[in-house]
Amino acid sequence: MSTLEIRDLQVAVEDKAILRGVNLTVRSGETHAIMGPNGSGKSTLAYAIAGHPKYTITGGQVLLDGVDLLELSVDERARAGLFLAMQYPVEVPGVSVSNFLRSAVTAVRGEAPKLREFAKDLKNGMDALSIDAAFAQRNLNEGFSGGEKKRHEILQLELLKPKIAVLDETDSGLDVDALRVVSEGINRFRASGDTGVLLITHYTRILRYVKPDFVHVFAGGRIVEEGGPELADKLESEGYEQYTKATA
Amino acid sequence: MGLNEKPLSTLHEKASYDLADFDVPTGREEAWRFTPLSRLKGLHNGKAEATGQLVVQAWTPSGVSAEWVGREDPRIGRAYVPADRVSAQAYNAFEKALVITVPKEATPEDHIKVELRGGGADGASYGHIVVVVEPLAQAVVVIEHQGSAVYADNIEFVVGDGASLKVVSLQDWEDDAVHVSHHHAQLAKDATFRSFVVTLGGDLVRLSPSVSYTGPGGDADLAGVYFVDAGQHLEHRLLVDHSQPHCKSNVDYRGALQGEDAHAVWIGDVIIRVEAEGTDTYELNRNLILTDGARADSVPNLEILTGEVAGAGHASTSGRLDDEHIFYLQARGIPFDEARRLVIRGFLGQLIERIEIDEIRERVMGAVEAELAR
Ligand SMILES: Nc1ncnc2c1ncn2[C@@H]1O[C@H](COP(=O)(O)OP(=O)(O)O)[C@@H](O)[C@H]1O
Ligand SMILES: [Mg+2]
Numbered sequence A: 001m002s003t004l005e006i007r008d009l010q011v012a013v014e015d016k017a018i019l020r021g022v023n024l025t026v027r028s029g030e031t032h033a034i035m036g037p038n039g040s041g042k043s044t045l046a047y048a049i050a051g052h053p054k055y056t057i058t059g060g061q062v063l064l065d066g067v068d069l070l071e072l073s074v075d076e077r078a079r080a081g082l083f084l085a086m087q088y089p090v091e092v093p094g095v096s097v098s099n100f101l102r103s104a105v106t107a108v109r110g111e112a113p114k115l116r117e118f119a120k121d122l123k124n125g126m127d128a129l130s131i132d133a134a135f136a137q138r139n140l141n142e143g144f145s146g147g148e149k150k151r152h153e154i155l156q157l158e159l160l161k162p163k164i165a166v167l168d169e170t171d172s173g174l175d176v177d178a179l180r181v182v183s184e185g186i187n188r189f190r191a192s193g194d195t196g197v198l199l200i201t202h203y204t205r206i207l208r209y210v211k212p213d214f215v216h217v218f219a220g221g222r223i224v225e226e227g228g229p230e231l232a233d234k235l236e237s238e239g240y241e242q243y244t245k246a247t248a
Numbered sequence B: 001m002g003l004n005e006k007p008l009s010t011l012h013e014k015a016s017y018d019l020a021d022f023d024v025p026t027g028r029e030e031a032w033r034f035t036p037l038s039r040l041k042g043l044h045n046g047k048a049e050a051t052g053q054l055v056v057q058a059w060t061p062s063g064v065s066a067e068w069v070g071r072e073d074p075r076i077g078r079a080y081v082p083a084d085r086v087s088a089q090a091y092n093a094f095e096k097a098l099v100i101t102v103p104k105e106a107t108p109e110d111h112i113k114v115e116l117r118g119g120g121a122d123g124a125s126y127g128h129i130v131v132v133v134e135p136l137a138q139a140v141v142v143i144e145h146q147g148s149a150v151y152a153d154n155i156e157f158v159v160g161d162g163a164s165l166k167v168v169s170l171q172d173w174e175d176d177a178v179h180v181s182h183h184h185a186q187l188a189k190d191a192t193f194r195s196f197v198v199t200l201g202g203d204l205v206r207l208s209p210s211v212s213y214t215g216p217g218g219d220a221d222l223a224g225v226y227f228v229d230a231g232q233h234l235e236h237r238l239l240v241d242h243s244q245p246h247c248k249s250n251v252d253y254r255g256a257l258q259g260e261d262a263h264a265v266w267i268g269d270v271i272i273r274v275e276a277e278g279t280d281t282y283e284l285n286r287n288l289i290l291t292d293g294a295r296a297d298s299v300p301n302l303e304i305l306t307g308e309v310a311g312a313g314h315a316s317t318s319g320r321l322d323d324e325h326i327f328y329l330q331a332r333g334i335p336f337d338e339a340r341r342l343v344i345r346g347f348l349g350q351l352i353e354r355i356e357i358d359e360i361r362e363r364v365m366g367a368v369e370a371e372l373a374r
Helices: A042-050 A074-080 A099-109 A115-130 A131-135 A144-162 A176-191 A230-238 A241-247 B084-091 B323-330 B336-354 B358-373
Strands: A003-013 A016-027 A031-034 A054-066 A080-084 A094-095 A166-168 A198-200 A214-217 A224-225 B052-059 B065-069 B097-102 B112-133 B138-159 B163-171 B178-187 B191-201 B204-213 B218-230 B233-242 B248-257 B265-273 B277-291 B295-304 B311-319
Touching: A003 A042, A003 A198, A003 B138, A016 A031, A016 A042, A016 A054, A016 A198, A016 A224, A016 B052, A031 A230, A042 A054, A042 A080, A042 A166, A042 A198, A042 B138, A074 A080, A074 B178, A074 B323, A080 A144, A094 A099, A094 A198, A094 B323, A094 B336, A099 A131, A099 A144, A099 B311, A099 B323, A099 B336, A115 A131, A115 A144, A144 A166, A166 B138, A176 A198, A214 A230, A214 A241, A214 B311, A224 A230, A224 B097, B052 B097, B052 B138, B065 B218, B084 B112, B084 B138, B084 B178, B084 B295, B097 B138, B138 B191, B163 B204, B163 B358, B178 B191, B178 B218, B178 B248, B178 B323, B191 B233, B204 B218, B218 B265, B233 B248, B233 B277, B248 B265, B248 B295, B248 B336, B265 B277, B277 B295, B277 B336, B295 B311, B336 B358
Parallel strands: A031 A198, A031 A214, A080 A166, A166 A198, B097 B112, B112 B138, B138 B163, B138 B178, B163 B191, B178 B204, B191 B218, B204 B233, B218 B248, B233 B265, B248 B277, B265 B295, B277 B311
Antiparallel strands: A003 A016, A003 A054, A214 A224, B052 B112, B065 B097
16 A cells, blocks of 8 residues: 655746646555646656656655655655656667666566566566567667557556556557557556556546546646546546636 | 868878878877877887887687788788878887788688787887788688787788678777777778777777778778776777778767766768769767766868769767666666666667677677776
8 A cells, every 4th residue: 555645846947937836645546647738737747756857846745655755866766666657758779678677677676587587577568568579679769659659668667566657648649559558558557456546648538448536637837626537528528728727 | 171271181191101201290280189199108209119018919710821020021011001100100110010811712710819918018019910801701800909008000901802801909908008000991892891999998099990992892881989987098080081983981989988087089081082983981979978077079070072972971979978868767766877887888889789709799898897887
């Protein structure tokens, strides 16, 4: 049983205030959807929790099972059980997918996985996400299509088994087939144990495959409305206009 | 014309076997402006007496000959004429030259190995090596520099019609070594030349690989990896002189620099002369600057004198480790130091992977790992 607690989080980028007091608690077993228009600060929230150096915390707290994540380095946060699937996964030349994944799994588990077991887990994970076996030898994200990058993020999610996963627009840019494959991966992860999911999305489409327990509407750097799955239906029919007007 | 005031073709005009034809460099010359002359231990001004202890050993597979010959041997200086003062000094000071011959159509199974081991940086040593690969033969040469020395030399690679030569040159010197070297490859019709230079050790290393063509269809690929630590000066000066039609050249040098006064210099000169129609050339240099206080000078120069090229380009980048790369790896739990090593290893490894001999590739990767662990 894990809890991610975001308390009055305020974040600036290059001296510009972006997040203006975000409060949110995600417990394992729960899936929270954060929905909001472009530029409302959703990625800023994700990056700030993960510890990206560009984002400056100007106030508030982020606790994972009572541990202040903001005091930890990026890699310590990941080893503490936090995972961020990035909206724009980075290409790293010369670092192969298999080498990267083995390093990551070793770091997170605290010991190197047995080679044969790791190879099997990797193969199963890749098969389930319809990722070609040849990907393991390719350079990390280099030349991957948008869909391939997102599937690869979910592969990492399944291999690293975090306590809390933040998924930043994993659905963006996916065609329907890829969306289904990626959603199945997220659902396998949800079913695999005591895990919490913070699903950031711009569109309601993914919520048909990954059912949220709570929906939060994000606008102007804070949560402006909260509710159950029915709130997503309202957003589907009415759009974000009412919220963007209110915060403009 | 890049930073030069004179066109490349005139800059590289001078060549002579006679030491008197070259003035002692002052450091103001285009060819010497990056090199700290005071650290050359007299190689440039005639003061470096040939009292050094450098042992050269060669191992050749069957069918390949290695001979030590006197200065008068006609095979010496046929492909290469010294192009600067230190090169001419070395040419006039060596006692015996090593001549390796791969006979016509021979395809030796194993590689040729030349090991140069310095016994100290007190006196200087001068050397000369000629590698002749006769028509349609194929060979691989591995040259390893180790120990400590003050050493100037010239190496001539003579690649015959349709022949192929791959060379790996590893400069793995001790910290106080000084090494100034020219590697010249002369490619006959349809010859292939692959050079892989790895420079890790030494106080000052200045290596000038050059390529000329005597017939059409020649193909040269020059790759290099260097790792510069605090106080080191590692300089690579490349020259590809396209004077024959339908030849290719590709240059890719990459280096990582770390520590106070780590200094890398890369000069990439390519001349495409009027006769060299259909030339295809590309040169690239990339530097990864890991700490403050390290400096990389990177100067690509391309002079095109014909209107008919198949392709010609160059690029040079020098930059820091990318924060986004490090963040991505750290966000997966990988600690900073390891993330950094992965990225640097990847950056250099993409080139090192191209070394075809397993044993040498692993040796080079191991040497880079050792640098990363420092
Ligand atoms: N790395 C950054 N550098 C500069 N501005 C940024 C950066 N990240 C976000 N911003 C700014 O912060 C605001 C919120 O952006 P973001 O968090 O990416 O929104 P969303 O993910 O909801 O589309 C935008 O105005 C954007 O321009
Ligand atoms: Mg975003």
